[in-house]
Amino acid sequence: MATGKETCEQPSxxxxxxxxxxxxAAYPKKVGKKAAWAAWNKIKPDAELHNKILTAIGKAKLTDQWQRENGRFIPNPTTWLNQGRWDDEYEDGPMNGINSKHFDGHNQEPATSPLGSEGKRDALAGFKRAEDYYFYSRSIDKEK
Structure with missing residues (x-):
């Protein structure tokens, strides 16, 4: 019962x-879809690997590398697939990607010295200020 207009229904x-x-949909960098598809076909992930891949993407999205400079350092999806990057080890936790020497473990604020600004002055005791060098060099010039 063709009416002259047959529809080309795409198979599911x-x-x-x-x-x-x-x-x-999960991968944040949308480049090289055709190449990524070819890499995906080489892998042919089963349900277990597929879940592992999606979980790894979720963890990677939280890393400093993937968040820095608007995702500038996110690998291309083809590279990520070809290198089996779902097996990379990602640190868990909210401090992921934060340099611990500048942060204590309890908040997102830089750790401060318990001595405050007085502690800074004590830490610099024995050092000359830049202004001291200026006056010192002028006094030497006068002696000459």
């Missing part, structure tokens, strides 16, 4: 295509 997507779509 395969499981591997649906899994790739989930990967693509």
């Amino acid at each position: 997507k395969t499981l591997i295509e649906r899994r790739f779509d989930e990967f693509w």
